[in-house]
């Protein structure tokens with residue numbers, strides 16, 4: 001099997017599995033209990049908190065464990081919204097191609113009376129710090145802009161945006177779920193007030209994430225109950241998941257440069273090869289993109305059919321994001337960068353990690369052109385284009 005869907009989820013690392021097993025066998029007590037077993041769990045949790053904080057330049061008190069990236073995004077945005085509303089600030093700036101965890105939370109806030117401004121992301125899929133600066137108003141409560149896009153891999157200038165927000169006194173949150181472990185994160189020098197992480201995107205367990213909130217930024221609880229996580233999130237902590245997440249993040253951060261070097265070489269080989277397919281187009285920024293992201297649109301092809309035929313050959317990939325591929329709507333990300341509906345339906349995302357090989361790339365480069373040609377041959381729409389009855393889009 002060739003796994004090329006690392007933006008959807010990753011395989012857990014041996015280090016993460018062993019940290020979790022160790023925790024489940026040795027420090028399985030309730031971290032709030034006072035006896036030794038509970039205290040061992042509490043120490044495991046604290047150690048995970050310290051190590052995760054160190055990976056992103058935060059202090060341990062600024063780390064809140066959550067059930068994943070979605071919860072962290074929800075809590076960050078809700079907290080900033082509530083804080084803003086208390087001061088009469090109800091304007092929130094974001095981008096048109098955020099993850100649904102951000103966009104759907106913003107939609108809810110819009111229904112609750114907030115004004116949501118989604119910045120256009122252009123053909124390459126990015127926003128500039130100047131766009132953000134121009135959009136900031138005196139009643140802006142929050143700027144939330146992702147660090148790197150999960151579908152098309154473009155990397156956004158979060159340091160510059162952070163600087164603008166700090167200067168203007170506006171809270172800045174970034175969804176760094178796709179960036180963590182692949183791109184440097186330093187919340188202090190990048191002027192980030194809140195940041196979301198998800199363990200299963202960097203070889204940790206699913207259902208575990210982190211919300212970093214700078215000291216002094218009060219968080220609103222989404223879950224009421226006990227006083228865990230210093231009152232920011234109730235519920236007995238998932239100690240094993242925290243330990244696995246810390247082990248995974250430390251490992252990916254320690255090997256970031258060498259992994260990026262290796263993975264981006266594979267990416268370039270795939271991009272060069274797939275670009276040979278006629279009437280195809282690379283999505284996103286050719287230069288400023290995540291090391292492992294390869295995203296294409298192929299005219300005259302249904303993304304779903306492409307995925308099924310790739311699966312027949314043992315290749316796991318995706319079309320649009322996992323959340324949207326269950327529906328018939330084309331990806332909001334591809335629409336946001338200006339791809340017409342028809343073409344947005346024919347998308348393929350390959351997301352690589354350091355475990356992928358040159359042999360994987362060769363197999364993908366053999367399979368995709370064959371399948372695209374096969375599907376086009378069966379398409380009446382494609383026949384019309386070939387015969388000149390319809391225009392090509394790409």
Ligand SMILES: *Cc1c(COP(=O)(O)O)cnc(C)c1O
Pocket residue numbers: 007067068069070071073099101146148149150175177178198199200201207208209
């Ligand atoms: C996967 C992902 C999320 C959601 O994280 P979960 O841990 O799966 O809830 C949020 N944002 C981005 C950019 C993602 O890729």
